[in-house]
Amino acid sequence: MFLHNDAAMSRRIYIETPANCYQNHQSNVRFWSKMGLIVGVASRICQANGTDKIPAVREVLGRLAALEALIGGLVQARFEPGRHGRRLRHANRRIMYAALNWCQEHHTEVVDTLRTLLGGYPLVMPAASM
Numbered sequence: 001m002f003l004h005n006d007a008a009m010s011r012r013i014y015i016e017t018p019a020n021c022y023q024n025h026q027s028n029v030r031f032w033s034k035m036g037l038i039v040g041v042a043s044r045i046c047q048a049n050g051t052d053k054i055p056a057v058r059e060v061l062g063r064l065a066a067l068e069a070l071i072g073g074l075v076q077a078r079f080e081p082g083r084h085g086r087r088l089r090h091a092n093r094r095i096m097y098a099a100l101n102w103c104q105e106h107h108t109e110v111v112d113t114l115r116t117l118l119g120g121y122p123l124v125m126p127a128a129s130m
Helices: 002-016 019-049 053-077 093-118
Strands: none
Touching: 002 019, 002 093, 019 053, 053 093
């Protein structure tokens, strides 16, 4: 009986409070931050090895930048049509869950794109550093 009440309370907290919104929002903001880091690292490494002049590489870098802007837009847009609680404004769940789904669907693609752009470059070390 005690476990059943805990499960019922968990469902009520999930449905009746914005607690899950805060957790999911933090997850999306974290993914957005990682996307910014990935775009920056990819851009700097391509500049360092000179591949940023190749049109196909520029196209891939532009796509990564567009994906970063898209998740940023989803994170920011969720508060425009948000609901107002007693004192707090919380996210529009529809947009929040769409962003979570987008992150799950594109994570592997983004990481694979980064690996492709970098090639073996992260493994290259000058002989003088040893």
